[in-house]
């Protein structure tokens with residue numbers, strides 16, 4: 001263990017917004033004009049070491065997340081790293097269970113997104129103090145230490161600490177082989193960047209051709225528009241990628257349950273590998289019905305607000321694919337619980353990463369899944385979107401459609417100071433320029 005034990009002296013929080021809406025990047029049937037944004041926080045310490053974290057948002061909502069991060073920072077300031085990591089489950093309970101803030105959730109919405117930024121920043125600080133990337137820090141923890149990071153309250157009817165330990169201990173003897181495999185050939189991935197909702201047919205064709213030449217084999221298309229149009233766009237993608245590659249579609253919660261069933265059945269002629277977010281993310285029984293009444297695998301999770309919801313999706317046999325998100329729930333610790341539950345229920349984890357920083361984050365969690373939990377790459381693909389990586393000091397490395405694991409200490413989430421100065425809202429140089437009027441955010 002490292003001897004570095006920095007004390008957190010302050011939390012600096014920024015409202016960061018990128019003008020992606022100008023080019024329809026990130027657009028879907030529901031979020032038609034997203035400006036990829038983040039409440040970004042920097043944990044300052046007495047040693048000079050910093051911990052960086054963010055929670056992903058879309059444009060105008062960022063302001064609320066920034067305020068929530070500032071409020072919750074009281075659970076970090078004045079503490080040493082080991083004060084927090086010695087009993088992380090207890091600290092997470094404190095962070096999410098404050099007797100006044102809890103009323104805003106509990107464990108959902110803005111306050112939970114804010115908790116994610118801070119929890120992830122602590123993992124960044126911890127990993128930097130250890131001189132390891134987060135995935136390696138997790139790989140080197142003992143099963144008992146991993147279990148000690150998890151708050152099992154509300155999920156013991158699906159996964160007890162003893163069952164989690166059993167999964168981890170079962171995988172421990174072979175974890176070195178899987179680490180070696182990951183270091184050599186990385187994590188399989190898919191691209192969503194070919195098929196945003198606002199892209200023209202020609203653009204979709206060109207992007208498919210480019211992605212094929214880069215070695216991609218799994219592609220996702222946004223649907224949820226006019227039915228005939230969705231099918232036509234789907235066939236355009238199929239014409240370009242052929243029928244041997246995998247195609248997934250994402251409706252981003254557009255439909256009622258009955259409508260989702262009809263539309264999924266229609267789209268099934270595209271030979272879908274999964275249908276994503278066909279209806280409200282809160283509708284567990286709705287997802288189950290869609291799954292039962294179509295012959296298509298159902299994926300959801302990017303808007304699944306807590307481990308309790310994931311527990312029910314798994315218990316109800318409502319999903320085929322578990323899409324964790326690094327910031328929707330309270331960061332690494334809650335995601336460890338979800339990944340272990342998915343392993344117990346035999347459901348593959350294919351993380352969501354459509355946003356800023358989410359690709360950088362989630363590679364560490366998928367590595368944890370492979371090393372410790374699901375212990376398989378079968379039917380697992382990590383989402384990749386090809387945007388905004390240039391702002392990160394250690395952006396993801398993709399080779400032939402696979403994430404190659406980072407070697408730099410930390411959580412890969414630090415953004416260049418120049419980018420912070422340019423895109424901080426509303427005072428950054430971009431937001432003060434006339435161009436800014438062409439994006440969705442300032443309206």
Ligand SMILES: C[C@H](O)[C@@H](O)CC(=O)C(=O)O
Nearest residue numbers: 026027028031034353354
């Ligand atoms: C608004 C986001 O871009 C969303 O469309 C991302 C998403 O659903 C995905 O990546 O999946």
Ligand SMILES: [Mg+2]
Nearest residue numbers: 250276277302
């Ligand atoms: Mg999605």
